[in-house]
Amino acid sequence: MxxxxxxxxxxxxxxxxxxxxxxxxxxxxxxxxxxxxxxxxxxxxxxxxxxxxxxxxxxxxxxxxxxxxxxxxxxxxWGPDSPLLHSDPHERAHARFWADYVDKKISLARVARALTEEAQAAAKEENIEGLKVMEGELGDKAYFGGERFGYVDVSLIPIYSWFYGLEKLANFSIGEECPKLVAWAKRCMQRESVAKSLPDPHKVYDFLLELRKQLQAQ
Amino acid sequence: MxxxxxxxxxxxxxxxxxxxxxxxxxxxxxxxxxxxxxxxxxxxxxxxxxxxxxxxxxxxxxxxxxxxxxxxxxxxxWGPDSPLLHSDPHERAHARFWADYVDKKISLARVARALTEEAQAAAKEENIEGLKVMEGELGDKAYFGGERFGYVDVSLIPIYSWFYGLEKLANFSIGEECPKLVAWAKRCMQRESVAKSLPDPHKVYDFLLELRKQLQAQ
CATH class of the missing domain: 3.40.30.10 (Glutaredoxin)
Incomplete structure (x- = not known):
């Protein structure tokens, strides 16, 4: 069934x-x-x-x-005892704002798909700017919402699986630019939900290589 | 105070x-x-x-x-007795989907700001396509959520105040293309909350004229 x-x-x-x-x-x-x-x-x-x-x-x-x-x-x-969004409306709005920011301002796919050096540089700059804003919002908190893994963390953490591939492919070093964000990502990776959901970075790298080959052939 | x-x-x-x-x-x-x-x-x-x-x-x-x-x-x-979003999670997701669709696919500002005939035609076509999809989603319901004015209605109704200005300015006749949507808009306008919030269409037309003048001068 x-x-x-x-x-x-x-x-x-x-x-x-x-x-x-x-x-x-x-x-x-x-x-x-x-x-x-x-x-x-x-x-x-x-x-x-x-x-x-x-x-x-x-x-x-x-x-x-x-x-x-x-x-x-x-x-x-599901699971009202382990909420991703806070019960307070202002906290909820705050989390929704940052998840929306991630959607609007961060697109690693744009870096991966950029075929000219110029387009790649522009996409990298745009993403670094967005990631630095997110690093500022994270500050010294464990997670975006504070002590608990939540909605903004779920929204942003998936791109961590692309960091290695883009570092190799586009010399896109996020660790140097955003050390707190990388520490946060490693913290998130200790959760089973995240570790099980993010693919092996080497496999993502192979996928991105293949994607670029296809784009270049078009 | x-x-x-x-x-x-x-x-x-x-x-x-x-x-x-x-x-x-x-x-x-x-x-x-x-x-x-x-x-x-x-x-x-x-x-x-x-x-x-x-x-x-x-x-x-x-x-x-x-x-x-x-x-x-x-x-x-505020006002838990007059909710804009339904209490059922699936109904909520459905409404959020359509409000998000409005944000992604409908931009009358793009029509207003298009300075060449070509750009204007493209912006008009894109908007008409989006509005027709919304008309399909509305169907024969009184409001997007059914019998009650709600979240999707709030998201979409404001652009009604731009219809007159864009018809005059860009020959953008929405009524012919989307009669059900116009009937819905008139229904929404009977609500005090909407009638009080939408500006006079003639005033919007003057604003759009001024906006175009400024864009053309740039």
């Missing part, structure tokens, strides 16, 4: 990892289905007809799309 | 109107402060140092930024 929770995913996708981390934080048993993005499944096209993108969470047959909306859905549906 | 709720706003801004509609739906008394965007107030720069944009809601001295996050904050803080 099919599990009641299905996640349509693509393993190197940072936004997909947000969903797997949140599900694992809540201890939800789920059926993880890999999509071939060059040949999307009928289930993906049917459950996300508007954007046709992963991740899609399907709970008892009902789809939820867009990664941050999925994380909020998971938070509201 | 200063009111406990302050809204930093700029009257023609559709995202600013989202905040005023939500506050009025909840019956919250607030101090509406117009910003001069060419000379932003110290309060705006201090309360939204990251984006430096309106709207900013300041509640008991604490700022909340980004319009949809503000609307959710208002919904979680």
């Amino acid at each position: 099919a599990k009641e929770v299905i996640l349509l995913n693509f393993w190197p996708s940072p936004i997909g990892m947000r969903a797997t981390i949140a599900l694992r934080e809540k201890g939800v048993d789920f059926d993880l289905r890999e999509e071939d993005l060059s040949n999307k499944s009928p289930l993906l096209l049917e459950t996300n007809p508007v954007h046709k993108k992963i991740p899609v969470l399907i709970h008892n047959g009902k789809p939820v799309c867009e990664s941050l909306i999925i994380v909020q859905y998971i938070d509201e549906t | 200063a009111k406990e709720v302050i809204l930093l706003n700029f009257w023609p801004s559709p995202i600013g109107m989202r905040a005023t509609i939500a506050l009025r739906e909840k019956g919250v008394d607030f101090d509406l402060r117009e910003e001069d965007l060419s000379n932003k107030s110290p309060l705006l720069l201090e309360t939204n140092p990251v984006h430096k944009k309106i709207p900013v809601l300041i509640h008991n001295g604490k700022p909340v930024c980004e319009s949809l996050i503000i609307v959710q904050y208002i919904d979680e803080t």
Whole structure:
């Protein structure tokens, strides 16, 4: 019998990892289905007809799309004793603001996809600027929300799995620029939910190499 | 004495109107402060140092930024008996999806700011496509969430105040393309919260004319 929770995913996708981390934080048993993005499944096209993108969470047959909306859905549906968003409306708004900032200002995919040196330099600068703002927001806290791993951490940590590949591929050294952020990422990696959800950085590097080859051939 | 709720706003801004509609739906008394965007107030720069944009809601001295996050904050803080978001997590995710769609796909400002015929045609096409998708989602319902005015309605209705100006300025006839959406907009306008928050379309037209003059002079 099919599990009641299905996640349509693509393993190197940072936004997909947000969903797997949140599900694992809540201890939800789920059926993880890999999509071939060059040949999307009928289930993906049917459950996300508007954007046709992963991740899609399907709970008892009902789809939820867009990664941050999925994380909020998971938070509201399971494990009220281990909330990702604080119960205080102002704390919630603050966390939503920073997760939204990550979505708007940080795109390591732009670095990976930049084929000219100029485009790569611009994408790197933009990302470093965004990451430094996040480092400032983190400050000396253990996690973005304070002592507990939460919504902003789930939103940002997936890109950590791309750091190694981009360092090799684009000489994009994030550790030097943002040492506190790297220390935070290592702290997050000690959580089972994160360690299980982030792919091996070497595998991501191979994926990024392949992606660049394909882009250059186009 | 200063009111406990302050809204930093700029009257023609559709995202600013989202905040005023939500506050009025909840019956919250607030101090509406117009910003001069060419000379932003110290309060705006201090309360939204990251984006430096309106709207900013300041509640008991604490700022909340980004319009949809503000609307959710208002919904979680005041008037639990007249919720904008449904209590069911799936309904909430569905509404969040469509409000996010509005943010990503509909930008009448792009039509207003397009200076060449080509750019204008592209912006019009993009917006019409997005508006038709919203018309499909509305279907024969009274409001996006069903019988009650809610989160998606708050997110989308402000642009109705720009329809007249863009019809005159860019021959952008939304009524012909999306009759159900226009009927919905008229329904929303019967609510005091909306009627009070949306500016006079002729005033918006004058604003858009002035904006184009300034853009052309640059």
